[in-house]
Amino acid sequence: MIILVDMDGVIADFETGLLNRFKETHPDKQYVPLEKRTNFYVDEDYPEEMRNLLREIYRGKGFYFSLPPVPGSLEVLTELQSQEEVFICTSPLSIYEHCVPEKYQWVDHYLGKSWVRRLILTKDKTVVRGDILIDDRPEVTGITSPSWEHVLYSQPYNQQVSSKRRLTWQDWREVLKC
Amino acid sequence: MIILVDMDGVIADFETGLLNRFKETHPDKQYVPLEKRTNFYVDEDYPEEMRNLLREIYRGKGFYFSLPPVPGSLEVLTELQSQEEVFICTSPLSIYEHCVPEKYQWVDHYLGKSWVRRLILTKDKTVVRGDILIDDRPEVTGITSPSWEHVLYSQPYNQQVSSKRRLTWQDWREVLKC
Numbered sequence: 001m002i003i004l005v006d007m008d009g010v011i012a013d014f015e016t017g018l019l020n021r022f023k024e025t026h027p028d029k030q031y032v033p034l035e036k037r038t039n040f041y042v043d044e045d046y047p048e049e050m051r052n053l054l055r056e057i058y059r060g061k062g063f064y065f066s067l068p069p070v071p072g073s074l075e076v077l078t079e080l081q082s083q084e085e086v087f088i089c090t091s092p093l094s095i096y097e098h099c100v101p102e103k104y105q106w107v108d109h110y111l112g113k114s115w116v117r118r119l120i121l122t123k124d125k126t127v128v129r130g131d132i133l134i135d136d137r138p139e140v141t142g143i144t145s146p147s148w149e150h151v152l153y154s155q156p157y158n159q160q161v162s163s164k165r166r167l168t169w170q171d172w173r174e175v176l177k178c
Numbered sequence: 179m180i181i182l183v184d185m186d187g188v189i190a191d192f193e194t195g196l197l198n199r200f201k202e203t204h205p206d207k208q209y210v211p212l213e214k215r216t217n218f219y220v221d222e223d224y225p226e227e228m229r230n231l232l233r234e235i236y237r238g239k240g241f242y243f244s245l246p247p248v249p250g251s252l253e254v255l256t257e258l259q260s261q262e263e264v265f266i267c268t269s270p271l272s273i274y275e276h277c278v279p280e281k282y283q284w285v286d287h288y289l290g291k292s293w294v295r296r297l298i299l300t301k302d303k304t305v306v307r308g309d310i311l312i313d314d315r316p317e318v319t320g321i322t323s324p325s326w327e328h329v330l331y332s333q334p335y336n337q338q339v340s341s342k343r344r345l346t347w348q349d350w351r352e353v354l355k356c
Contacts, residue, residue: 002305002322085321087305096294101279113272120306121299127180127265127307128298129325143263144180147307 002130002148003080003176004120007090009136010070010153011077012106014058017067018042021057029053037157040137045157059095064102069110072169077111080176089120089128132176134167151175180308180326181258181354182298185268187314188248188331189255190284192236195245196220199235207231215335218315223335237273242280247288250347255289258354267298267306310354312345329353 008014015034022031032045042058043051057063080086088107093099100121108116120128125135126142133140136153138161140146152158152166167175186192193212200209210223220236221229235241258264266285271277278299286294298306303313304320311318311326314333318324330336330344345353 087302094291094294096282097279100282101275104274104278116272116274117301119299119301121297123295123297124265129305129307129322144307 001084001132003084003086004089004125004128004130004133004135004148005077005086006133006135006137006153007088007103007106008067009155010134011073011088012064012067012103013070014067015042015155017063018054018058021063021066022054025057026053035156037155038160040157059093059098061098062102064099065105065109067106070169074110076169076172077115087118087120087128087130088115089122089125089130089133091123091125092121179262179310181262181264182267182303182306182308182311182313182326183255183264184311184313184315184331185266185281185285186245187333188312189251189266190242190245190281191248192245193220193333195241196232196236199241199244200232203235204231213334215333216338218335237271237276239276240280242277243283243287245284248347252288254347254350255293265296265298265306265308266293267300267303267308267311269301269303270299 005011015037019031019034029050037045039045043054046054077086090103092103103121104116104119107119122128124142125133125140126144126146130148133146133148133150134153135150136155136158138158140150150164152161152164154166154168165175183189193215197209197212207228215223217223221232224232255264268281270281281299282294282297285297300306302320303311303318304322304324308326311328312331313328314331314336316336316339318328328342330339330342332344332346343353
């Protein structure tokens with residue numbers, strides 16, 4: 001079985017990292033707590049005039065590398081990999097300057113060189129073969145019909161999706177039956 | 179039809195870029211002309227004591243971005259894309275620091291943002307779906323049996339392979355029947 005695992009919001013905690021940096025940088029601004037987030041794109045949960053403040057953070061140097069791991073994710077990846085073929089499959093920002101190299105550095109730092117070899121960067125995940133894609137994005141689309149089943153990594157901002165199986169790194173074993 | 183196109187030696191002229199840089203940096207050293215190359219990995223065409231000189235160049239800052247396009251490649255990509263789904267599918271160096279971001283910069287510079295969206299970085303190309311993979315590497319292997327036919331991009335160092343169809347950007351039309 002080939003299992004594709006998304007990075008941001010699944011193994012690298014983009015939302016926590018961004019919120020913490022936002023609170024540090026703009027302590028006077030109102031923020032949206034993680035459990036109140038309803039949109040996949042964080043910008044859309046903030047008023048227009050605040051979106052550039054968020055973009056400055058997540059497009060900036062050092063942001064992607066600074067993301068904390070999603071609790072449990074590193075341990076589960078290691079365990080899953082002992083039984084199945086696991087790849088990290090991630091879509092970088094279009095403003096790729098810092099995001100792209102820092103995704104490599106992050107995987108190298110937290111998981112090591114053997115996982116750097118299992119990192120796939122692609123905007124279109126439908127052209128990657130797999131049995132399962134674990135992804136927090138509500139809909140994952142591309143140029144073709146995917147070979148994988150999209151299993152949602154459950155997050156506050158994807159609770160409206162009812163048509164897909166979902167998991168977290170706490171209940172993955174029951175869902176995947178691994 | 180999905181066509182995957184490798185980058186180094188197919189659209190970015192790694193071999194010419196490296197040889198030119200080597201001659202500039204080490205004018206006193208003997209070099210192997212491109213037409214005399216017999217190994218896919220350039221290091222293997224040089225004696226042991228010279229390999230570090232080559233590695234210093236291709237692992238260094240600015241090398242990947244400096245590569246000239248393979249003549250004809252950019253025009254053919256644009257034409258192919260008007261008829262088929264084309265992705266650039268490339269395996270970065272394990273020493274990824276400069277190679278990875280510079281591959282993005284190269285594609286952005288020579289082909290533009292729409293092609294940055296069609297760039298796939300992966301060490302294992304067998305997990306990428308396609309009908310054809312155009313690649314100069316004699317054998318392209320990975321964890322699974324690929325969905326694509328490997329069509330060799332013909333280069334001096336892959337002439338020993340007789341089991342595969344081959345093309346260049348001069349004769350691609352007859353081979354692919356596009």
